[in-house]
Amino acid sequence: MKKWAIVILLVLAIVLPIFVQAKYPLHLLIMVGVWSIAASSLNLILGYTGQASLGHAAFFGIGAYSAAILMIKMGLSFWVALPLASLIAAFFGFLIGLPALRTRGSYFAIATLGFNLIVTIIIEHWDGLTQGGAGISGIPKPTPIPLPFLGKLAFTGMAAQYYLVLFFLILTLFLIHRIVRSPAGKTYMAIRGGEPLAESLGINTMWNKLVSFTTSSFFAGLAGALYASYHGFISPDTSNFHIGFDLLIYLLVGGVATMSGPIIGAVIMTIIPETLQFLLEYRIIFYGAFLIMIVIFLPRGLVGLWSSSLWPRFRRMVDGRNSP
Amino acid sequence: MKNTGNRFFFSIFLLALPLLILTSPAFGQEKVKIGVIAPLTGAIAHTGKDMLIGAEVAADRINASGGIRVGGKKYLLEVPALDDQLKPDLTVTAVRRMLGGGVKIMSTMSTGPSMAALELADAEGFLLLPLATVPDLTARGVKLVVRVPGTNEYYASSMADALSALQPQVERVGILWNTDPGSKFWGEVFAKTWTGQGRKIVASEGLDFRKVTDFYPILTRILPLKPEALLVITMDEPVSLVAKQSRELGYQGFFLTYEGCGDKIGELAGKEIDGKYLGIKSYYVLDPKKMDYMKEAYKKKASGITPGTLGANGHEMVYLAARAMEKAGTVTDVMAIRQAIPRVVPFPESMRGILAFDEKGDNFSTIVLAGFVNGKWVYLAKVYRKGPQAPKAVVEYIKQ
Numbered sequence: 001m002k003k004w005a006i007v008i009l010l011v012l013a014i015v016l017p018i019f020v021q022a023k024y025p026l027h028l029l030i031m032v033g034v035w036s037i038a039a040s041s042l043n044l045i046l047g048y049t050g051q052a053s054l055g056h057a058a059f060f061g062i063g064a065y066s067a068a069i070l071m072i073k074m075g076l077s078f079w080v081a082l083p084l085a086s087l088i089a090a091f092f093g094f095l096i097g098l099p100a101l102r103t104r105g106s107y108f109a110i111a112t113l114g115f116n117l118i119v120t121i122i123i124e125h126w127d128g129l130t131q132g133g134a135g136i137s138g139i140p141k142p143t144p145i146p147l148p149f150l151g152k153l154a155f156t157g158m159a160a161q162y163y164l165v166l167f168f169l170i171l172t173l174f175l176i177h178r179i180v181r182s183p184a185g186k187t188y189m190a191i192r193g194g195e196p197l198a199e200s201l202g203i204n205t206m207w208n209k210l211v212s213f214t215t216s217s218f219f220a221g222l223a224g225a226l227y228a229s230y231h232g233f234i235s236p237d238t239s240n241f242h243i244g245f246d247l248l249i250y251l252l253v254g255g256v257a258t259m260s261g262p263i264i265g266a267v268i269m270t271i272i273p274e275t276l277q278f279l280l281e282y283r284i285i286f287y288g289a290f291l292i293m294i295v296i297f298l299p300r301g302l303v304g305l306w307s308s309s310l311w312p313r314f315r316r317m318v319d320g321r322n323s324p
Numbered sequence: 325m326k327n328t329g330n331r332f333f334f335s336i337f338l339l340a341l342p343l344l345i346l347t348s349p350a351f352g353q354e355k356v357k358i359g360v361i362a363p364l365t366g367a368i369a370h371t372g373k374d375m376l377i378g379a380e381v382a383a384d385r386i387n388a389s390g391g392i393r394v395g396g397k398k399y400l401l402e403v404p405a406l407d408d409q410l411k412p413d414l415t416v417t418a419v420r421r422m423l424g425g426g427v428k429i430m431s432t433m434s435t436g437p438s439m440a441a442l443e444l445a446d447a448e449g450f451l452l453l454p455l456a457t458v459p460d461l462t463a464r465g466v467k468l469v470v471r472v473p474g475t476n477e478y479y480a481s482s483m484a485d486a487l488s489a490l491q492p493q494v495e496r497v498g499i500l501w502n503t504d505p506g507s508k509f510w511g512e513v514f515a516k517t518w519t520g521q522g523r524k525i526v527a528s529e530g531l532d533f534r535k536v537t538d539f540y541p542i543l544t545r546i547l548p549l550k551p552e553a554l555l556v557i558t559m560d561e562p563v564s565l566v567a568k569q570s571r572e573l574g575y576q577g578f579f580l581t582y583e584g585c586g587d588k589i590g591e592l593a594g595k596e597i598d599g600k601y602l603g604i605k606s607y608y609v610l611d612p613k614k615m616d617y618m619k620e621a622y623k624k625k626a627s628g629i630t631p632g633t634l635g636a637n638g639h640e641m642v643y644l645a646a647r648a649m650e651k652a653g654t655v656t657d658v659m660a661i662r663q664a665i666p667r668v669v670p671f672p673e674s675m676r677g678i679l680a681f682d683e684k685g686d687n688f689s690t691i692v693l694a695g696f697v698n699g700k701w702v703y704l705a706k707v708y709r710k711g712p713q714a715p716k717a718v719v720e721y722i723k724q
Contacts, residue, residue, distance in 0.1 A: 131505075
């Protein structure tokens with residue numbers, strides 16, 4: 001049942017640009033894709049490993065700036081810069097994880113937040129590398145891919161960029177799903193459940209947390225690189241810590257430690273502010289009230305609500321049986 | 325929410341929200357629209373609102389006289405606005421939304437958002453009229469961009485020239501600049517012009533004025549170097565804090581500010597800056613009729629916002645676009661409108677006193693150097709350059 005639902009959603013996502021050709025909705029969908037990848041990256045370390053990183057915007061920014069610098073200053077193509085930028089973000093994740101993961105709970109959160117602030121300050125002031133506060137503009141789109149007998153697959157149009165982000169979103173979700181389902185993933189969840197207990201069972205918690213954090217940073221860097229190429233312009237705001245808090249909100253709204261939670265959260269929290277633009281400053285009140293309601297009444301996020309209330313109804317409709 | 329039925333419908337409602345955006349058009353298409361994308365919420369909402377209200381006042385004025393006449397047809401102006409909270413990614417979203425609603429002329433505020441919007445101007449075919457002073461905006465070769473304010477090079481060098489004329493006894497200046505590229509560059513240009521006159525910059529320090537409120541540490545570093553003037557390149561509120569804290573530390577010298585600092589500094593730190601202040605105001609402050617018109621128009625909007633430099637630029641932006649559409653004879657051909665803009669200046673309703681544009685889209689305008697004396701704003705001099713290659717600004721004293 002779950003598999004065909006995923007297939008249906010996948011088909012819908014693939015055919016969507018046929019029905020939605022206007023650039024504004026396509027732009028929103030592309031941004032939802034990018035934020036979904038970034039939120040999924042945070043979900044791995046926070047949702048599945050139980051380590052609250054508040055500095056994920058740093059890896060997003062490192063990925064964005066690495067991609068931009070590799071493409072513009074070193075002349076590499078997007079297809080080379082993208083994985084390299086993600087690896088650079090992962091490298092920094094590894095470096096920061098080594099000292100930071102020796103702390104726990106709120107200390108770890110503050111340590112990652114501090115790292116984020118340092119990254120933003122370096123980006124703002126290292127004019128020679130990052131062009132400082134002026135930002136980097138003119139970041140190229142992906143170069144066309146030659147297809148045998150079919151010509152070239154170009155990425156200049158909005159639909160092509162949507163499919164590019166969709167591809168990497170599906171890839172990210174697939175890889176994270178595989179990780180979570182693997183013995184490593186179960187180890188992460190054991191750590192989340194209780195680190196001292198996990199240690200008592202012989203789990204090397206430090207090493208496992210480090211691998212999870214590094215992997216998570218890789219995907220955050222991937223999202224940042226995609227963002228940089230799509231927008232064509234990045235600035236120190238790209239690594240601002242508010243992005244990390246936005247990703248946290250996406251997880252809270254959608255559902256932590258679920259595969260679909262980051263996507264649902266990104267959809268809702270990208271679209272709601274746009275829908276409520278007409279309220280101007282009053283939309284902040286609505287936004288805040290909405291978040292408070294989610295945290296109080298839907299602690300498992302929308303996915304939790306869905307699975308507890310909708311699914312049993314649906315099954316009763318389909319099977320005609322009483323479901324718990 | 326104990327009732328699972330209510331939770332069910334609540335979740336359906338939330339998940340249906342995306343359809344509102346995906347299926348409905350963003351704006352109707354009835355009048356000629358000139359879009360404003362600015363921070364309308366958050367800590368600096370008053371600046372975005374100043375810009376928006378200035379634009380709306382201009383549009384109202386033009387509409388009150390029958391609108392614009394293009395190709396034998398009359399059009400009314402409309403100023404749709406979207407909030408970007410000064411975040412470049414939200415600016416891009418706002419640009420896309422405006423384009424979806426048929427808006428082909430837009431204005432953005434500040435460096436980051438303007439640079440982000442610039443990436444789309446030529447590709448998506450809209451005319452960008454940014455309210456930002458960073459040189460990169462017109463240096464990148466984008467065709468569909470015309471800057472509305474001056475460049476920070478123009479303002480900063482003019483301020484340095486004017487300071488040496490108005491206060492010749494001042495030799496040593498300390499600079500505090502906000503860590504955004506525009507402010508940093510402003511400080512660098514001022515320093516270059518100032519030292520080019522054989523005078524001294526005793527210190528130049530950058531800090532994030534959005535986050536810092538305790539300036540004692542930095543002031544205790546700078547003040548012993550005995551600056552005779554402190555150039556603080558940020559907005560009214562942090563400048564007022566710097567003024568108060570430096571006076572507490574015994575500083576007796578002048579305060580200089582850039583064009584983004586408005587009249588609020590007089591309310592916040594009037595005592596501290598009285599008699600020892602030099603700031604940049606828009607050209608319209610010299611015309612009492614224009615001042616009254618702006619003040620009355622803003623009051624009617626009941627916004628609690630007083631007209632400032634951004635409002636003057638917003639007003640100018642709409643007039644430039646409107647007059648250019650009339651000159652070009654089109655409301656849709658943005659390239660023709662862009663090419664017509666240099667031909668519409670100077671114009672009588674100008675708030676900024678723009679004299680000419682160069683081929684890149686930068687302008688030369690008259691700025692006013694103002695002091696604050698006995699609790700009131702006093703306009704000391706008009707400053708302008710005779711052309712892009714003029715080595716020094718012309719400083720015309722204003723008779724008091």
